Amino acid sequence: MDNLKTIITGGTGWLGKELTRILIDDYSYLPTNLALISSNKNIITVNKKIIHSKSFEDLNSISFVDTYYDFAFLTREKIHLIGPEKYKEINEKIISNSVKLVNKLKPKNVVLASSGAVYKIGKNWNETSNFLYSDLKILHENKLREICAKTNSNLIIARIFNLSGNGIIDSNRFAFSQIVESALHNSEILIKSNYLVTRKYCDVSQLLNMLVAAVRHNHNDIFDTSGVKIELRELSKKIVKELNSLSKIITAEINSELVPDDYFSKSKKYDRLLMEFLGEKTTSIEDQILKTKNGLTT
16 A cells, blocks of 8 residues: 555554554544554454554555654663663664654654653662653654654654553553552552652543644644643552552551652643643543553453
8 A cells, every 4th residue: 555544663562553443433434544663573453354463674665644642662671671682773773764764655644652761850860770761752853853853744752751541552651550459359459669759640541632633723832741730549449449449558558758759740731732732631640540441451
């Protein structure tokens, strides 16, 4: 096929799968209008529609794409599994492939899922793994800004902080879903930090729907995800209450002399964009809990 409506790299990961579901279910996209690119060729099923993921090499026959969602990147947890040198090598290759794709296909719109890690904030950002992850994310942003300026592509960069909601494929990587999963099994919820841990959580489906709407308006922007601000202990209590769980919450005593871990953006832009493009306020924490539960149980 010479022309495609949408390409998603990292297409079989959490964000890629959930975006594919949204495009097919809510926007009536046909699988033939989508190309999901992943390192390993996989088959995913969305609403009984089977989609085969492709490799970068499979794009050689394509001459045009309207929108490119760049969701490909190894998560920071992989650093400990494969080592920093291999981790850097693989992600630099991913970035290089992204640049080549934009340069060749010159998409009208490019959407990059970046990270709040680019700001190097939070209590533990300067640990070796976080430092490497942050620098690679900054590199990814810079390279795409350069190539999109050359190809005259609209570029949206979403610097993602903390997510909840449908489609989580590895609950151990996300504190929100990990607590929900523990509560669903009435398991003990253990919070080891002896300092306050405050985050702002937003629903992944609402974020992705907003990105699709922004693309339709040819939006060009960089923004941070925002959401509902809540401390980890309070979040645990709300999750247990909402799910009628019997889980016992065990927490370390707070040392008031320790600096809190506040990893969230103070920007209000995300809330304004939600209202502008979807006419919505950020999903409540109660609804985020229920959506995360549904995502883990379906």
